[in-house]
Amino acid sequence: MSWTDERVELLKKMWAEGQSASQIAKELGGVTRNAVIGKVHRLGLSNRTGAGAPAAAPAKEAKAPKEVKPKAAPKPAEPEPEAKPREPAVPAAAETRSAPPATRKQIIPAGQPLPPQPSANEISPEALAKVSEVEKKAKKLTLMELTERTCKWPVGDPATEDFWFCGLPVQQGKPYCDAHVGVAFQPMSSRRDRRR
DNA sequence: CCCTGATTCGC
């Protein structure tokens, strides 16, 4: 596979969207994430400086255990005369980093406080708070978009438009992201069996 | 162990 125009464009697009190199590699196919990263660098867009992203470049030096190669390459800045407006067509799949959708309507209606799963009688309020916070950042994936590494925590009512899966990166091994693991796997404290 | 991007360097 070679870097055709289209492939490069897709690469640029996805990189701009904040996709990881490995994800891009998967999408493109025929390349590894290393290839993607290498290309990204060659294209000179290693900085994912999108909108308002703080480009704090910490000076990290002396990290070459083998050879010190002071790469004195005076590269001031590349304005990149890109006359290509990004189409914000789909607000639903908005990225998380730069455009927080301001006032998000409360996802969980008061009448139906209990989200998905089961009887999480008493989960630490902090965990719950974490969840509701995370849900704002959720990728909001559909069933088909889930992968082995996306949080499969369902949010909302399946019978409604307001239903999606978290989709954030899972905590290694687990089926859920960090926050949802917190409420999914309880310390099994109050798991008292009521005698029936 | 899973992942991330960054860098080097032989090709």
Added chain:
DNA sequence: GCGAATCAGG
């Protein structure tokens, strides 16, 4: 230019 190997970190 390309990207595997490696590095450095989460």
